Amino acid sequence: MRRSAAKPSAPLLALVAAAVGAIVAALFVGSFDAPAADVFAALAGGRSSPLAAVVLDLRLPRALSAFAVGGLLALAGAILQALLRNPLADPYVLGVSGGAAVAALAALAAGAGVATMQAASAAGALATLALLFVLARRAFFTRDALRGESSATGVLLTGVMIAAFAAAILSLALTLATDTQLRTMVFWLLGDLAGATDLRMALAAVVLLAATVAVAAKRARALNLMLRGDVLAYTQGVDVERTRRALVLVAAIATGAAVTLAGAVGFVGFVAPHLVRMAIGNDQRALLPGAAVAGGLLVVVADTAARTVAAPVQLPVGVVTALVGVPVFLWLLRRV
Amino acid sequence: MSALLECRGLTLRAGAREFVANLSFAVNAGERWAVLGPNGAGKTTLLLALAGVRRADAGRIELAGRPVGDWRIDALAERRALVTDRWIDPFAASVLDTVLTARYRYDGADDDGVRLAREALAAVDCAELAERDVRTLSRGERQRVAIATAIAQATPLVLLDEPIAHQDPRHQALVLARLAQLADRTLIASMHDVNAAAAFATHALLLSGRGAWRAGPAHETLRAELLSELFATRIAVVAADGRRLFFVAGPD
Numbered sequence: 115m116r117r118s119a120a121k122p123s124a125p126l127l128a129l130v131a132a133a134v135g136a137i138v139a140a141l142f143v144g145s146f147d148a149p150a151a152d153v154f155a156a157l158a159g160g161r162s163s164p165l166a167a168v169v170l171d172l173r174l175p176r177a178l179s180a181f182a183v184g185g186l187l188a189l190a191g192a193i194l195q196a197l198l199r200n201p202l203a204d205p206y207v208l209g210v211s212g213g214a215a216v217a218a219l220a221a222l223a224a225g226a227g228v229a230t231m232q233a234a235s236a237a238g239a240l241a242t243l244a245l246l247f248v249l250a251r252r253a254f255f256t257r258d259a260l261r262g263e264s265s266a267t268g269v270l271l272t273g274v275m276i277a278a279f280a281a282a283i284l285s286l287a288l289t290l291a292t293d294t295q296l297r298t299m300v301f302w303l304l305g306d307l308a309g310a311t312d313l314r315m316a317l318a319a320v321v322l323l324a325a326t327v328a329v330a331a332k333r334a335r336a337l338n339l340m341l342r343g344d345v346l347a348y349t350q351g352v353d354v355e356r357t358r359r360a361l362v363l364v365a366a367i368a369t370g371a372a373v374t375l376a377g378a379v380g381f382v383g384f385v386a387p388h389l390v391r392m393a394i395g396n397d398q399r400a401l402l403p404g405a406a407v408a409g410g411l412l413v414v415v416a417d418t419a420a421r422t423v424a425a426p427v428q429l430p431v432g433v434v435t436a437l438v439g440v441p442v443f444l445w446l447l448r449r450v
Numbered sequence: 451m452s453a454l455l456e457c458r459g460l461t462l463r464a465g466a467r468e469f470v471a472n473l474s475f476a477v478n479a480g481e482r483w484a485v486l487g488p489n490g491a492g493k494t495t496l497l498l499a500l501a502g503v504r505r506a507d508a509g510r511i512e513l514a515g516r517p518v519g520d521w522r523i524d525a526l527a528e529r530r531a532l533v534t535d536r537w538i539d540p541f542a543a544s545v546l547d548t549v550l551t552a553r554y555r556y557d558g559a560d561d562d563g564v565r566l567a568r569e570a571l572a573a574v575d576c577a578e579l580a581e582r583d584v585r586t587l588s589r590g591e592r593q594r595v596a597i598a599t600a601i602a603q604a605t606p607l608v609l610l611d612e613p614i615a616h617q618d619p620r621h622q623a624l625v626l627a628r629l630a631q632l633a634d635r636t637l638i639a640s641m642h643d644v645n646a647a648a649a650f651a652t653h654a655l656l657l658s659g660r661g662a663w664r665a666g667p668a669h670e671t672l673r674a675e676l677l678s679e680l681f682a683t684r685i686a687v688v689a690a691d692g693r694r695l696f697f698v699a700g701p702d
Contacts, residue, residue: 342540343536
């Protein structure tokens with residue numbers, strides 16, 4: 115009898131099917147109703163009608179971006195909840211998004227456009243990540259496995275402090291901003307996909323999502339053992355420090371990329387891992403990919419709602435994820 | 451023949467307190483060591499250091515002739531297993547799957563794993579628990595599963611921190627007897643029950659917690675006068691059931 119490491123999982127396949135369905139549905143729904151024939155014609159490569167242009171240039175990149183953003187945030191959240199052994203962890207506890215936001219808003223205040231702002235955001239995320247590793251280096255670079263138990267706390271506290279500092283700077287920026295800048299800044303801080311209409315960037319984000327899920331899933335067995343205790347995992351052959359370093363890096367890059375694309379979309383990175391955990395348990399081999407797909411699905415649905423519910427007014431997607439997600443989460447919490 | 455495990459001038463500190471000072475002793479293959487000492491004497495810390503989890507504050511620890519800190523983490527996992535009472539069960543998992551975590555280093559390509567895991571469970575009287583959710587076990591049962599996990603790791607050296615602390619009288623004797631019967635294993639176990647130690651161990655290490663120590667064959671170390679001094683309480687030898695037993699007579 116042999117137990118294979120990768121269990122084919124029916125819930126995961128169902129989630130993937132639902133996500134594909136949600137992305138396709140997002141192509142049909144919007145201020146213009148798109149007949150099925152036109153959507154498929156557009157996907158087949160025709161830009162004959164204005165509608166095809168709407169589908170190809172706006173809805174498809176936006177739906178793919180939404181999926182990637184949700185997936186990246188949920189993956190980061192799932193990793194950090196396991197790594198820090200803290201169910202309250204979310205992608206923003208490392209402070210990476212705070213650093214990205216500071217840089218993005220600084221670019222905005224200097225009058226930059228969307229592309230420059232995204233570049234600034236990515237740079238801010240990477241700089242904050244470097245800062246995190248420098249400040250919490252004792253937690254990341256030591257072979258003293260026993261210290262592992264406390265070093266997770268060290269990473270957490272350092273990240274929370276960076277986030278708090280970034281939040282203070284953001285408050286200052288909001289206070290000093292002009293009225294026109296203020297609206298853009300607030301949308302960005304709440305999470306907004308209205309600017310995510312570049313198909314190449316959307317595809318790049320989906321590829322990054324696939325890569326980060328693959329890197330994280332490869333370490334899922336090690337993470338499972340680390341959840342049972344760092345000392346035990348170490349004696350069983352897990353390189354605890356290296357695994358922790360790799361996973362923090364993956365979580366930070368995923369968060370930085372998501373924030374760069376859509377601002378700080380709230381809630382999904384916290385709740386998607388919990389929803390999947392309630393459904394299939396805490397085995398990281400299933401949870402990490404499952405949370406990523408569920409997070410993607412959640413944001414695709416939320417963003418489709420965000421741009422249609424009050425059309426032509428577009429709501430920030432981060433507001434919708436929380437408005438819909440909180441009641442659903444509380445309902446599930448009572449059932450389990 | 452060189453020793454399986456050797457400490458030379460080992461010193462362990464916690465804060466300003468030096469509880470193990472200049473400890474030197476060698477463990478040869480096949481020996482069974484009991485580590486005894488009062489609460490806070492540093493038994494757990496010593497086991498963590500021997501396992502390569504905690505660094506020595508001075509001196510060396512050599513496993514198979516090589517400093518324990520120089521081993522690769524996966525190579526170390528082939529040579530020593532550690533049982534502590536700090537287990538966490540973060541999600542629903544069968545007892546069998548829990549024991550199979552010991553086979554991590556085989557990366558799923560482990561044809562013997564399930565057989566070894568079942569044998570290890572049987573050795574500690576847990577065969578019938580194999581399919582149970584590990585979170586439904588009692589503390590004593592969970593401790594035996596932790597011991598089975600270390601056995602399934604199939605290492606020459608097994609370090610056990612108070613392996614019978616949560617066992618009922620029958621299982622205290624059973625667990626130690628089964629451990630002693632394991633072929634090709636060298637065992638180092640901390641424990642508080644002097645009689646259990648005497649029944650189990652070929653050698654003993656006495657730690658005072660103030661730096662002093664004594665290591666050697668059981669008949670030289672597990673003696674009433676030494677144990678009385680070690681635990682600062684009067685321990686006498688009495689005869690019962692045809693055996694010599696240690697009797698804790700109390701402070702005076």
